[in-house]
Amino acid sequence: MMAKRTNNMADVLSSVPLFRKVERAEVVALAEQVRELQVERGEILFQRGDRPHGFYVLLEGRITLAFPSEQGAERILEVIKPGETFGEALMFLGHPYPVFSQASVDSRLLDIPEQAINNLLDRDTQLAKKMLAGISIRLHELVSNLEACSMRSSAQRVACMLQHAAPTKGAQEYDVQLPAAKHVVASQLNLTPETFSRVLHVLTESGLIEVSGRVIKVLNAEGLRKLQL
Amino acid sequence: MMAKRTNNMADVLSSVPLFRKVERAEVVALAEQVRELQVERGEILFQRGDRPHGFYVLLEGRITLAFPSEQGAERILEVIKPGETFGEALMFLGHPYPVFSQASVDSRLLDIPEQAINNLLDRDTQLAKKMLAGISIRLHELVSNLEACSMRSSAQRVACMLQHAAPTKGAQEYDVQLPAAKHVVASQLNLTPETFSRVLHVLTESGLIEVSGRVIKVLNAEGLRKLQL
DNA sequence: CGCTAACTTGACAAATGTCAAAACATGTGG
DNA sequence: CCACATGTTTTGACATTTGTCAAGTTAGCG
Numbered sequence: 360m361m362a363k364r365t366n367n368m369a370d371v372l373s374s375v376p377l378f379r380k381v382e383r384a385e386v387v388a389l390a391e392q393v394r395e396l397q398v399e400r401g402e403i404l405f406q407r408g409d410r411p412h413g414f415y416v417l418l419e420g421r422i423t424l425a426f427p428s429e430q431g432a433e434r435i436l437e438v439i440k441p442g443e444t445f446g447e448a449l450m451f452l453g454h455p456y457p458v459f460s461q462a463s464v465d466s467r468l469l470d471i472p473e474q475a476i477n478n479l480l481d482r483d484t485q486l487a488k489k490m491l492a493g494i495s496i497r498l499h500e501l502v503s504n505l506e507a508c509s510m511r512s513s514a515q516r517v518a519c520m521l522q523h524a525a526p527t528k529g530a531q532e533y534d535v536q537l538p539a540a541k542h543v544v545a546s547q548l549n550l551t552p553e554t555f556s557r558v559l560h561v562l563t564e565s566g567l568i569e570v571s572g573r574v575i576k577v578l579n580a581e582g583l584r585k586l587q588l
Numbered sequence: 589m590m591a592k593r594t595n596n597m598a599d600v601l602s603s604v605p606l607f608r609k610v611e612r613a614e615v616v617a618l619a620e621q622v623r624e625l626q627v628e629r630g631e632i633l634f635q636r637g638d639r640p641h642g643f644y645v646l647l648e649g650r651i652t653l654a655f656p657s658e659q660g661a662e663r664i665l666e667v668i669k670p671g672e673t674f675g676e677a678l679m680f681l682g683h684p685y686p687v688f689s690q691a692s693v694d695s696r697l698l699d700i701p702e703q704a705i706n707n708l709l710d711r712d713t714q715l716a717k718k719m720l721a722g723i724s725i726r727l728h729e730l731v732s733n734l735e736a737c738s739m740r741s742s743a744q745r746v747a748c749m750l751q752h753a754a755p756t757k758g759a760q761e762y763d764v765q766l767p768a769a770k771h772v773v774a775s776q777l778n779l780t781p782e783t784f785s786r787v788l789h790v791l792t793e794s795g796l797i798e799v800s801g802r803v804i805k806v807l808n809a810e811g812l813r814k815l816q817l
Numbered sequence: 818c819g820c821t822a823a824c825t826t827g828a829c830a831a832a833t834g835t836c837a838a839a840a841c842a843t844g845t846g847g
Numbered sequence: 848c849c850a851c852a853t854g855t856t857t858t859g860a861c862a863t864t865t866g867t868c869a870a871g872t873t874a875g876c877g
Contacts, residue, residue, distance in 0.1 A: 434738045448727045452724050452725060481713045497727055505665070741833095769855070779833085782857080
């Protein structure tokens, strides 16, 4: 029975990009040590200030990482999607989490203890490289985020986001489906919902986009790009 | 003669924290592949948009990483000090640099080619872990930076910086020597020099600090902390 | 329908940036 | 040691951007 669970878990682990190339024997050993978690919509996985004991892999659902604030005006830093991992960096450092994490829908995830991954890193250099790559991506995203915050106006940040959402690079017209409620998108762009709404209004006035609910039709990608100047 | 150079270089490499525990034979092999660079004050090491071929270790001097901007209003992201490495993350990703790097004083550094480090990572798992830790620190700093930008006012950012500069945690009175010209510090805090100056003025008025040139005397650390709320 | 939550709009306030000028340092050559 | 030239910092007046609060409006959903 236990072997069954372990085998299932090993299969699940192998389906995660990070562990795809790890040898079966290692995955099985790892499977013994991971814990599967279920969290409901709205539930907090960890609070800012908690100490990490490992890192997480999201299997299903959606987890937001955000900075808390007294008056509930949180700033959403990142939305984790299935297959992605989070919390590795803090685990390696042993620092308390600077953000809190909350499930925005019912979610299922794996909790990988530090010990387990540390052992595995000693035996699988490919895994180490993958983790290096994974953290590097995060780092790069943060740099972009910081650049957006410090070098760009609200309209430029929105334009930038719309360009990243283009289906093909260079497309002039396309539809963007916002991945979440407008106030969530606004928070990721470090804007208030009001400002976000006003920016969309202005871009509409200029004939660059059309908004209907959560779908934004980009009419003139070139025009958006020019805003960036 | 060549062996001499290699040996010297190996010694230099071993003195860098990242390579301290790497075996002598490996360090010697690495030494063959690294290049030492000299850059003069003001010289640009790489531009935003350049493709990375490896990463850098700063031996001597000071390198700033900054976002460029048309009107020269660059935003300094980070100042690299001797012993530190930079550019690893972008190397692993193969993405063009999002920042440019400039020597703020005459500097000496090592250029480690991607190949070399990749090979070494396959053989030294301790090195991999160290690099993971190094990139994690960077990531954590960026998160803090982003939090400061998006959750804190100018005065709070300055107060936060002054607290980090405390010699011992909890000290109530201490001197802070600014590490660079005020406009550089301002840029790191994502402030204009004018705003920075005004903030220092306000903090002085409130009796929290005293400013004389590049030395700031903190009179009441507790008061600074309360600003943060 | 009617309720709730999401979104928009308007009037206003606060924070920060811009530009220009003055004050202050700092180093150099006489 | 002075006087000048250069670069840095401060100050003031003002513009701009963005946030805040309150009141609508709209849109889903039971």
